[in-house]
Amino acid sequence: MKRNLYIWAGILLLIGFAFWQTSNKEGGVSIQNVFQPDKPLPTETGAKAGLLAPPFELKGLENKEETYRVGGTREKALLLNFWASWCDPCKMEAASLNLLAKNYKDKLDVYGVNVTKYDTEKDAKQFVDTFKLQFPILTDEDGAVYDLYKGMAFPTNVLIDKNGVIQEIILGILTEEELEKKVEALVKK
Known part of the structure; x- marks a missing residue:
């Protein structure tokens, strides 16, 4: 019963975002970054560009030992x-993520x-197998990380640069081309 309530809440959120997206020619709701590369790195942490x-x-989903x-700087x-x-x-986005x-x-x-x-976990493993996902899958068992990132819709993509700074948060899906443009810009930072 509780799971059904969450599913309906998620569906309603997605429908609301779909209506909101009609004014956004890129399709997904994008929270753009105001961070400028010539300025010093931020010191504040938060789920915001x-x-x-x-x-x-x-x-990891498959390897619980991994x-x-x-958080912080990274090589990529x-x-x-x-x-x-x-x-x-x-499901519609899975192939694009594999390609990226x-x-x-x-x-x-x-x-x-x-x-x-x-x-x-069973459904997640089946999803990974069905779409042959070729990147690490992590499990947020209690939803704490989703809450930490102020998750509101599925999917939510968070683009983080090598300095550990959030560059953009995308609620919903974009076309494969639009997402790739954003990734291309991200990896150049």
Whole structure:
């Protein structure tokens, strides 16, 4: 019963964002970065473009012994993708994320974060198998990281540069071309 309530709430949120997106020619809701590269790095952490990405550690879906860390400087830029297996837009985006992970593997890490609080591990594994995801899948079992990043919709993509600064938060999906343009700009920072 509670799960159904969350599913309906998520669907209503997505419908609301779809109506809001009609004025956005790119399709997804984008929270643009106001951070400028010639200025000093921010010192504040938060789920907002221009701030340092909130740090966290999560275990992998397939390998519970492996821990993935986010926060601080890194060798590559990072695309965090928050998703759930029942989310139709997440299914539509899966192939694009695989392609980005493959084409930008030397400059970009892609982490899929299954918000297991609103999903099941079994369904998440089936999703990974069905869409043959080729990047690390992390499990946010209690939804704490999704909450930390102020998640409101599935999918949510967070673009983080090598300095650990959030460059953009994208609610909903973009076309493959639009997402690739944003990733291309991200890896050049």
